Amino acid sequence: WALFAEDVEAILELKRTRNAVILAHNYQTPEIFHCVADIVGDSLALAREAMKVDADVIVLAGVYFMAETAKIMNPSKTVLIPDxxxxxxxxxxxxxxxxxxxxxxxxxVPIVAYVNTNAAVxxxxxxxxxxxxxxxxxRSLGVPRVIMLPDQYLARNIAAETGLDIITWAGQCEVHELFTAADVRQLREDHPGVTVLVHPECPPEVVAEADFAGSTAAMSHYVGEKRPPRVVLLTECSMSDNVAVHYPDLEFVRPCNLCPHMKRITLKNIRRSLEENLHPVEIDPEIAARARRSVERMLAI
Ligand code: 13P
Ligand code: SF4
Known part of the structure; x- marks a missing residue:
């Protein structure tokens, strides 16, 4: 705590003086997630919450596309991304x-874009x-064939879940593509009875071996509702740290892969972003308006 106290206190004060809120993704480190964030969640929650923010400034503790989405949904606010x-x-x-x-x-053929894309896409x-x-x-599109991009694994996992014909793109998450079906089998051998939760950005053969696949928020809810006594979250490292705080009675097995992009955000650069107004997200208004339409259609479902 001694390591973080000065920055945490400075950030709390800056939030007051600048009338700012901090939106943090579930993959942010615990000192950000638990000590300075006002709103935490998965990409969907952050997009929804960004729309409702009434403060003057939004600091997005997450990755760039999340900050862009916040700006798209609430264009009159200053949206800062610390790196x-x-x-x-x-x-x-x-x-x-x-x-x-x-x-x-x-x-x-309708085109569905994962929010993990830039505004121009x-x-x-x-x-x-x-x-x-x-x-x-x-499913809401009511057609048998759709294009879903850029994550080929998410698209294949959704095709398996819905039975729809989904045309994919060759993108992958550099964090989740590293998990293998053999990892899941090894975990079950090493930790008998473990409940395996995976993110749907994992390859389909990993999802097939898991007990549950869902977004970061869905994983969190699963743990809260089912209380698996021994559980592993196959996703980014900070996720288990953040969830485990609430469930000291559960055993979290913690192999993890780190997202180097999420880890660029620190208490230090959040503090600096508020002190020096770094770095405001700007999007061409015409692009922002068209991107907003795509996000709004999603939120209406
Ligand atoms: P969630 O929408 O599940 O939070 O996922 C975002 C992300 O970047 C996962 O790698
Ligand atoms: Fe992108 Fe990192 Fe999320 Fe993977 S974990 S999708 S690289 S932000």
């Missing part, structure tokens, strides 16, 4: 030009989804 290099391998895997080529190649697609609502989004 502009906090990217995402999925968002980096696809461009607006790629979307236009997909449309030409598959005329009339969101502006080109028909609707967005998150890992928390992807199945509901594709």
């Amino acid at each position: 502009v290099e906090a990217g995402c391998s999925l968002a980096d895997s696809i461009t607006p030009a790629d979307i236009r080529l997909m449309r030409e190649a598959h005329p009339g 969101k502006a080109e697609v028909d609707i967005c989804c998150t890992s928390g609502n992807a199945a509901a989004v594709v």
Whole structure:
């Protein structure tokens, strides 16, 4: 605590003087998640909550596409991302030009973009989804065939869940692609009775071996509701740290892969972002308006 106290206190004071709120993703480190964040959640919750923020400033403790989504949904606010290099391998895997080529190649097939995309990509697609609502989004379209991009694993997992014909893109999350089905089998051998929860960005063969697959918020709810005595969350490292705090009676087995982008956000750069107004997210208004339409369609489901 001694390591963090000065920055935590400075951030709490800066939030008051600047009328700011901090939105933090479930993968942020515990000192951010538990000590300075006002709102925490998965990508879906952060998009919804960003719309409702009444403060002057939103600091997004997460990755760049999340800060962009907050700006898209609440454009009159100052949205700060403490490190502009906090990217995402999925968002980096696809461009607006790629979307236009997909449309030409598959005329009339609706395009669903994962929120892990940049604003210019969101502006080109028909609707967005998150890992928390992807199945509901594709079903809502009422057609047998959809394009879902850029995460090929999420798309294949949703195809298996819904039985729909889903055209994929060759993107992957650099964190979740590392988990294997052999890892799950080994965990079960090493930790008898363990309940295995996985994120749907994991490859389908990993999901097939798991007890449950869901968004970071869905994993959290599963633990709260079912109280598995021994549990493993196959996802980013901080997730178990953040959830385990609430359940000292449960045993969390903790193999994990770190997201280097999420870990670029620290107490120090959150403090600096509030002190020096770093780094405000700006989006071309025409692109932002079209991207907003895709996010709003998703939120309406
Ligand atoms: P969630 O929407 O499940 O929080 O996932 C976001 C993410 O980046 C997962 O890697
Ligand atoms: Fe992107 Fe994967 Fe990091 Fe999530 S965990 S921000 S999907 S690279």
